[in-house]
Amino acid sequence: MISVADALARVCEATPVLGPERVPIAAALGRVAAEDVVATRAVPAAANSAMDGFAVRHADLSTVPATLRIVAVEPAGTVVATAVAPGMAVKLFTGSVIPPGADTVVRVEDTAERDGTVAVRVAPPAGANVRNAGEDIRPGQVVIVRGTVVGPADIGVLASAGRATTVVHQRPRVAIVSTGSELVEIEEEPGPGQVVNSNAYTLAAAVAEAGGEPVVLPIVPDRAEDVRAHVARALAADVVLTSGGVSVGDLDLVKDALAALGVVQVFWQVAQKPGRPLAFGVAGERLVFGLPGNPVSALVCFYLYVRPALRRLQGHARLHLPALEARLATAVRKARGLTEFVRVRLADGPDGPVATALPSQSSGVLTALGSGAALLVGPPDMTELAAGNRYPVIVVAPDAVARAAPPF
Ligand code: AMP
Ligand code: MG
Numbered sequence: 001m002i003s004v005a006d007a008l009a010r011v012c013e014a015t016p017v018l019g020p021e022r023v024p025i026a027a028a029l030g031r032v033a034a035e036d037v038v039a040t041r042a043v044p045a046a047a048n049s050a051m052d053g054f055a056v057r058h059a060d061l062s063t064v065p066a067t068l069r070i071v072a073v074e075p076a077g078t079v080v081a082t083a084v085a086p087g088m089a090v091k092l093f094t095g096s097v098i099p100p101g102a103d104t105v106v107r108v109e110d111t112a113e114r115d116g117t118v119a120v121r122v123a124p125p126a127g128a129n130v131r132n133a134g135e136d137i138r139p140g141q142v143v144i145v146r147g148t149v150v151g152p153a154d155i156g157v158l159a160s161a162g163r164a165t166t167v168v169h170q171r172p173r174v175a176i177v178s179t180g181s182e183l184v185e186i187e188e189e190p191g192p193g194q195v196v197n198s199n200a201y202t203l204a205a206a207v208a209e210a211g212g213e214p215v216v217l218p219i220v221p222d223r224a225e226d227v228r229a230h231v232a233r234a235l236a237a238d239v240v241l242t243s244g245g246v247s248v249g250d251l252d253l254v255k256d257a258l259a260a261l262g263v264v265q266v267f268w269q270v271a272q273k274p275g276r277p278l279a280f281g282v283a284g285e286r287l288v289f290g291l292p293g294n295p296v297s298a299l300v301c302f303y304l305y306v307r308p309a310l311r312r313l314q315g316h317a318r319l320h321l322p323a324l325e326a327r328l329a330t331a332v333r334k335a336r337g338l339t340e341f342v343r344v345r346l347a348d349g350p351d352g353p354v355a356t357a358l359p360s361q362s363s364g365v366l367t368a369l370g371s372g373a374a375l376l377v378g379p380p381d382m383t384e385l386a387a388g389n390r391y392p393v394i395v396v397a398p399d400a401v402a403r404a405a406p407p408f
Contacts, residue, residue, distance in 0.1 A: 001270065002270055004380075008304065008308065010267055010280065012308060012309070012312060015287060015312040015313060018169050018172060018315070020168065020170070023165060023166065023167075023168055025158045025159060025163060025166050028158075029152070029155060031149070031150055033144045033145070033147060033148045033168055034167045034169045036142045037166060038141070038143070039141045041161065042139055043161065044131060044133060044134070045133060046079075047130055047133050049092050049095065050129045050131050051107040052093045054090065054106045054111060055092050055105055056084065056103075056105070056120065057088075058123075062123075064122060066119070066120045068087055068088055068118050069088050070113070070118055071085075072091070076094065076095035076096050078096075082099060083100040085101060089102075089118050104128050105128060106129075144158065168315075172212045172213070172239050172314065174213065174215065174239045175215045176200050176214055177220060177230050177240065177241070178199050178242075178244065179219075179222060179230075179243065179253070180222060180245065181251075183195060183219045197219050198295055199244070199291075199293065200216050202298065203241055203291075207310065211314050212239070222245060222253060228260055235263075235288075237286070239288075239289070240287070241302070241306060242290050244291075245290075246277045246278070246293075247277040248277075254290045255279055258281050262283060263281040264281055265280075265281045266281055267280050271337060272340070273335055273338045273339075274297035275292055275297040275300050275304070278290065278301045278305065280305065289301070289309075295363075295366040296366055297363045303394070307319075322401070323394045324353055324392075324395065325392060325393070326355035326391065327353070328357070328385055328389055328390075329355065331387045332376075332378065334378045334382060336381070336383045337381075339378065341375040342378055343358045343361060343369055343376075344357050346393065346401070348404075353393070355376050355391070357376070369396075373397070374393045374395050376391050376393045377394065378391065
C-alpha cells in the first residue's frame with residue numbers, strides 16, 4: 001500500500017501532455033495555449049481619442065480660455081483628412097482618430113461650443129486623452145504565451161489581433177467501463193441486489209467538467225473474458241476509467257484483465273479512505289485507472305488522481321483542486337494509518353470557514369458528496385480530528401466558495 005502523496009506523484013509522473021490542435025477562438029475557453037501567439041498588427045491601429053471632445057494643438061492653450069475654430073467633425077469610424085492648423089480644432093468622439101497636427105484632446109466638459117468655434121476653459125496637460133497607436137498591442141508582441149489558460153480577455157485579445165483560430169492542447173478521450181453483474185441501465189427498475197450504473201454518469205460528468213471527452217461503454221458483467229474484451233476496446237482512448245472489481249474479492253477481475261492486456265501496474269491500494277483499492281497502470285502513453293465501485297470512492301479517486309492527470313494531458317501546469325483551511329465544527333473519528341477524506345459542508349464562521357462533517361461517511365452514500373460538499377483532509381497518523389482545529393479542505397465544487405455578498 002502506498003501513501004496518497006506517493007500515489008499522486010506516480011500518476012503525475014506517468015502522465016504525458018497531449019499534442020496541439022487548432023480551434024476557433026470561442027472554443028479555446030479554459031484550454032491551454034500550445035504555442036505563443038505573436039501579433040502582426042498594432043492595436044489600436046492609429047492614435048485615437050479616449051474622450052468625446054476636441055483635438056487641438058497644445059501650444060494653442062498657453063492661455064485659457066482659448067477660442068479655436070472647428071474645422072471638421074469626426075465621428076468614430078470616420079477619418080478626416082483635415083489637419084489641425086494653429087488656432088483650429090477638430091470635434092471628435094471616443095475612438096476617433098487624432099487628426100494630423102493635433103497632439104491633445106480637450107474633453108467636451110471643459111469647453112463651450114458656439115457658432116463654429118469652441119472655447120476651451122481648462123487646458124489639460126500636453127498629450128492628454130490620446131491613446132497611442134499600439135498602446136494595447138504592438139506588432140511583434142507575444143499576446144498569448146504558451147501555457148496560458150485561455151480566458152475571456154485572451155479570447156478578446158486574439159480577436160482584436162485578427163486571429164479567428166488558435167492552437168491549444170488536445171482534450172483527452174476518456175473511456176468509462178463499469179463492471180458489475182449487479183448493474184442495470186438507468187431505464188431499468190433495479191430488482192433486489194441490483195443497482196443502477198450511476199458511476200458511469202458521475203464519472204462522465206466529472207470527466208467533462210475536467211475538460212475531457214467521456215466515452216461511456218456498456219455495462220460489463222463480472223466475467224473475466226467480458227472484462228478483458230471491454231477494457232481492450234477502451235484502450236483506444238487516452239485514458240481508461242474502470243469502476244468496480246478492483247478489491248480483493250473473488251469477482252475482482254479488473255486487475256487480471258489489465259495484466260492480460262499488457263497494462264503495466266504502477267500501484268494498487270493506497271493508504272486512504274475512501275478509495276483504498278485504487279489501481280493505476282500504463283499502457284504506453286495511455287493511462288488506466290481501476291477505480292473502486294463504491295460511488296463515493298470512485299468520485300473521490302477521480303478528484304484526487306484522475307482529474308490532475310486529465311489536466312496535465314491538456315497542458316495545465318496547476319493540476320490540483322483548490323484547498324483552504326477550515327475549522328472543524330465537531331470532532332471526527334478516523335482510522336489510523338490512512339489519509340481520510342471527510343465529506344464536509346463549508347459555512348462562513350467568525351474567523352474564516354467552518355467545516356461540518358456530513359452525517360454519513362459511508363463510501364456508498366453519494367448524496368454526502370452532492371450539493372457543494374468538500375473534502376476535509378485527515379492526516380494518516382491521527383485517530384481523531386479535534387473540534388476547533390484547522391484542517392485543509394479540498395474544494396471540489398467551485399460553488400462551495402462562491403460568495404453570497406460581494407467584497408466591496
Ligand atoms: P466493487 O468495487 O465492485 O466491489 O463494488 C463496490 C460497491 O459499489 C458495490 O456495492 C457495488 O454494487 C457498487 N458499485 C459498483 N459499480 C457501481 C456502479 N457502476 N454504479 C453504482 N454502484 C456501483
Ligand atoms: Mg463489483
